Amino acid sequence: MSDLDDLKFNCSRRHFLSSASLGIGAFGLASLLDPGLVSATGTATLPTADGPLLSSPHFVPRVRRVIYLFQSGGPSQLELFDYKPLLRTMNGQQLPESVRMGQRLTGMTAFQRSFPLAGAQFEFARHGKSGAYVSELLPHTAKIVDELCIVKAMHTEAINHDPAVTFFQTGSQQAGRPAIGAWLSYGIGSENHNLPSFIVLLSRAREGDQPLYSWLWGSGFLPSQHQGVQFRGGKDPVLYLTDPDGVTRTTRRRMLDTLRELEDHEHARVMDPEINARVAQYEMAYRMQTAVPQVMDLSEEPDATFELYGPDARKPGTYAANCLLARRLAERNVRFIQLYHQGWDQHGNLPQDIQTMTKSVDQASAALVLDLKQRGLLEDTLVIWGGEFGRTNYSQGKLTKDNYGRDHHPRCFSIWMAGGGVKKGFSFGETDDFGYNIVRDGVHVHDFQATLMYLLGIDHERLIFKHQGRRYRLTDVEGKVVKDLLA
Amino acid sequence: MNEWTLFVGRFHPLLVHLPIGFLVLAALFEVVSSWRQSSARSADNGSAPGTPWREAAAAALVAGTACAVAAVATGYLLGHAGGYGGATFDRHQFFGIVTAAAAVATTLVRTIAMLRAPANRPQMAIYRVCLAILMLLVGVTGHLGGTLTHGEGYLSDHAPGFVRSALTRAGILDASASATARLGDQAVVYTAVVEPILRADCIQCHRGEVGSGGLTLDTPAGIRKGGDHGAAVVPGRALSSEIIRRIWLAADDKRAMPPRGRPAMRPSDATILRWWIDQGAPFDKRIADLDVPDEMRPMLEGAVGPLRRGGPRMPTATLGPLDPAAVRAVERAGLSVIRLDDKSSFVEVNAANAGASFSDQSLAALRGIAPHVVWLDLSGTATTDEAAGAIAGLSNLTRLHLNRTRMGDAGLARLGSLQQLEYLNLYGTRVTDAGLQHLAGLRKLKRLYVWQTAVTPAGVERLHAGLPGLQVDTGSKPDSAGTGQ
Numbered sequence: 001m002s003d004l005d006d007l008k009f010n011c012s013r014r015h016f017l018s019s020a021s022l023g024i025g026a027f028g029l030a031s032l033l034d035p036g037l038v039s040a041t042g043t044a045t046l047p048t049a050d051g052p053l054l055s056s057p058h059f060v061p062r063v064r065r066v067i068y069l070f071q072s073g074g075p076s077q078l079e080l081f082d083y084k085p086l087l088r089t090m091n092g093q094q095l096p097e098s099v100r101m102g103q104r105l106t107g108m109t110a111f112q113r114s115f116p117l118a119g120a121q122f123e124f125a126r127h128g129k130s131g132a133y134v135s136e137l138l139p140h141t142a143k144i145v146d147e148l149c150i151v152k153a154m155h156t157e158a159i160n161h162d163p164a165v166t167f168f169q170t171g172s173q174q175a176g177r178p179a180i181g182a183w184l185s186y187g188i189g190s191e192n193h194n195l196p197s198f199i200v201l202l203s204r205a206r207e208g209d210q211p212l213y214s215w216l217w218g219s220g221f222l223p224s225q226h227q228g229v230q231f232r233g234g235k236d237p238v239l240y241l242t243d244p245d246g247v248t249r250t251t252r253r254r255m256l257d258t259l260r261e262l263e264d265h266e267h268a269r270v271m272d273p274e275i276n277a278r279v280a281q282y283e284m285a286y287r288m289q290t291a292v293p294q295v296m297d298l299s300e301e302p303d304a305t306f307e308l309y310g311p312d313a314r315k316p317g318t319y320a321a322n323c324l325l326a327r328r329l330a331e332r333n334v335r336f337i338q339l340y341h342q343g344w345d346q347h348g349n350l351p352q353d354i355q356t357m358t359k360s361v362d363q364a365s366a367a368l369v370l371d372l373k374q375r376g377l378l379e380d381t382l383v384i385w386g387g388e389f390g391r392t393n394y395s396q397g398k399l400t401k402d403n404y405g406r407d408h409h410p411r412c413f414s415i416w417m418a419g420g421g422v423k424k425g426f427s428f429g430e431t432d433d434f435g436y437n438i439v440r441d442g443v444h445v446h447d448f449q450a451t452l453m454y455l456l457g458i459d460h461e462r463l464i465f466k467h468q469g470r471r472y473r474l475t476d477v478e479g480k481v482v483k484d485l486l487a
Numbered sequence: 488m489n490e491w492t493l494f495v496g497r498f499h500p501l502l503v504h505l506p507i508g509f510l511v512l513a514a515l516f517e518v519v520s521s522w523r524q525s526s527a528r529s530a531d532n533g534s535a536p537g538t539p540w541r542e543a544a545a546a547a548l549v550a551g552t553a554c555a556v557a558a559v560a561t562g563y564l565l566g567h568a569g570g571y572g573g574a575t576f577d578r579h580q581f582f583g584i585v586t587a588a589a590a591v592a593t594t595l596v597r598t599i600a601m602l603r604a605p606a607n608r609p610q611m612a613i614y615r616v617c618l619a620i621l622m623l624l625v626g627v628t629g630h631l632g633g634t635l636t637h638g639e640g641y642l643s644d645h646a647p648g649f650v651r652s653a654l655t656r657a658g659i660l661d662a663s664a665s666a667t668a669r670l671g672d673q674a675v676v677y678t679a680v681v682e683p684i685l686r687a688d689c690i691q692c693h694r695g696e697v698g699s700g701g702l703t704l705d706t707p708a709g710i711r712k713g714g715d716h717g718a719a720v721v722p723g724r725a726l727s728s729e730i731i732r733r734i735w736l737a738a739d740d741k742r743a744m745p746p747r748g749r750p751a752m753r754p755s756d757a758t759i760l761r762w763w764i765d766q767g768a769p770f771d772k773r774i775a776d777l778d779v780p781d782e783m784r785p786m787l788e789g790a791v792g793p794l795r796r797g798g799p800r801m802p803t804a805t806l807g808p809l810d811p812a813a814v815r816a817v818e819r820a821g822l823s824v825i826r827l828d829d830k831s832s833f834v835e836v837n838a839a840n841a842g843a844s845f846s847d848q849s850l851a852a853l854r855g856i857a858p859h860v861v862w863l864d865l866s867g868t869a870t871t872d873e874a875a876g877a878i879a880g881l882s883n884l885t886r887l888h889l890n891r892t893r894m895g896d897a898g899l900a901r902l903g904s905l906q907q908l909e910y911l912n913l914y915g916t917r918v919t920d921a922g923l924q925h926l927a928g929l930r931k932l933k934r935l936y937v938w939q940t941a942v943t944p945a946g947v948e949r950l951h952a953g954l955p956g957l958q959v960d961t962g963s964k965p966d967s968a969g970t971g972q
Contacts, residue, residue: 056826060798060833191823192839331867333839374962376890376912376936421798457828 057457062421073344081414088119115394130425140366153429164388178220181336191333194291205360206343233317320364348405386415446479496565509551516544579631672775725764813855837864850877872898896922920946927953938962
């Protein structure tokens, strides 16, 4: 056997799945490539019949798509959802050792001499038929509590932003693993072949807060066409997508066809699956040239839409505009729509800054849920709202009559979910009266991820990728589906 | 002595492979030998080139026969000291002895044949027939032995569908058993799970006109009635039920059931009985109707196949596999076909990628996979009333998205056949109050979306009168501008 044959044999075995999926999978590469094949060669379409790994979900999915409203920086649960009147009565007193129990603090406050408890300076009231407590900072969210499933005892392992966000998105605190959206793209593919199955939208309400990194929507060791595609606000939502002046659609098509022939030659020679990934991306970009302007064109939205989402929705790049876009992408069956909203890191000046944040998200978040509901989309869409960790019950820095800050607190925090498959008007889990430790029904990040996958019809223990001699999955070696959250 | 019995007996699984190998080898050598002879005869060179093969066949046959006898001997010891029993064991034992006897007989026939003139035709023919029968017996005995070790269905469970259905038609696979094995949640607990347990461990004595202790357990009536010691089954209270108490008694207790000398009930079976009684001992409820704690799942799944974990309701129909050609036809029409899970053959069909090529005629291809389609999403397409005929043929449809299409009242009038439909999205369509009333016959309809249509509260009210459980979403604010079309 010649060296070249040897190479071919090795590669085709090693990359069996990537190549085999061309013939059998209704997912991944095939799902992206096939419409291109149809137009280019006029032959076969998607064979959906019994393929191996994930030619179908493991279970009947409860939701077909996810909109994840990530609140980056760590929103304070104590000012939003986790009502702790005791903190107000004990305002200024020291955090009792019986509560802290010697547990580790972050480097930001570990050397503070005093840990004065800080009560929330905002009023809480019960809302809806479910009677869930929501603070006055979130009046619109309060109106939809009967649609929400509030998880009040989330906990994480990380204590700083970057590892904590990375942990939420990839299941590992170190960068380099695939993000949730990439796993889904790889596992069950996309329903819309003209848009990426994993789209990322960024916004911020305050300057100078924690940065985000593109590995948070990276594909890690998965084939690279599964990475998230960032859509920007403004004229050019996807960079370099529009043809330069003078290049017509026909020219572009012919260019891609010729390029494809060249790539096919190269692929026949070296059998590198990344060549296929690249061709898939070219074809996707070609289809996106018509699909993206359509989805970004808000002129067809009636005024009522902007009343619902708030005036910010008219300004590209704001959280409200991104929420509206998320709804439009969901209508087009995009699998995983990831929003990041930056600015929640209130180490100091919390009472002021948190209002900036809540004002920027409250109306649009609630509007998204209502809008999906009236369109009948909330039944098969999961909306998630939450950050990477919570904040401490004691003040970072000096506690004054009307000012305080809060440090990172991974031991408990609140997130909410809404939509298909999760209970409505339901709160799960409980923290102690100090809002420091979990009393019952804690949900670990891996449990959250396992549950998310489960709602999409995936057994998190069976969506696996072998890389560098080890089998990887989103939840690594942990995670349990939280059945109590399921409707 | 007993110790020796079992020690020697346990060599049975080792020894059984030898007669199988030797005897098959003998037959193989015999075939080669006669083939060589006949080809030599046709070449007409007079010598006997098959002789070394024939000698090898003789050696293999003698060795195989000796080993077969040894296997029967050890098998007998193992069977009677090792606690085996049941129909499969009895048959295996019977066929094992018959096989060994047949091996001995075949050896004798061959010896007699060889004593006579070489190639004594009639006796050699008898010998070959004996050898063929012996092969058959080896196969049957071996299979029964394998079934005893690996369990019923070890071979057929993972056979391709067409093999299974052929075996079922031939009566080799039990149709009802394999049907029960795949019913999952839809299995009736009493007939699929409880009755087989009672039949295995209780009904030998507790049956007929007057069962043992006045208790009969072979009919629901008998179970309800109880016996001389009172109620055997107290619905909802397993711990007060005599049957559970007796099963849990120590094996040497006089009152323990099954009685001394009979094998004890399997703990998982006892647990299933207890759960069933705690659930009210129903005779007609399906598993899906009852509360199944996690620890019960594996035991029930052993009897009825995988259970579904909540989630969207699927129709109860059991369907065969999808026809790949029919799926391709649908895909050629521009529609996507997506399987919903890895067990059933139910699919979602959507038109997300159909684009401008979509028309009502695209749906004609659905006829080929009609019973499999449970979700259909045509939102945002050019669907009109004309499509209703094709949609109406999808009898198992539970979710139908017609939002932002040109569907109107005339189309709705033809959807009365969708008796499984739970979810219907009509927002942004041309339906009016008049069309809505056609939905009154859809008894399972739970959620209806009519935002941005001409439907009025009065129309919704009228539909509610016929379908009180229906939730109708009319949206936040009616406005005329459609979106995203």
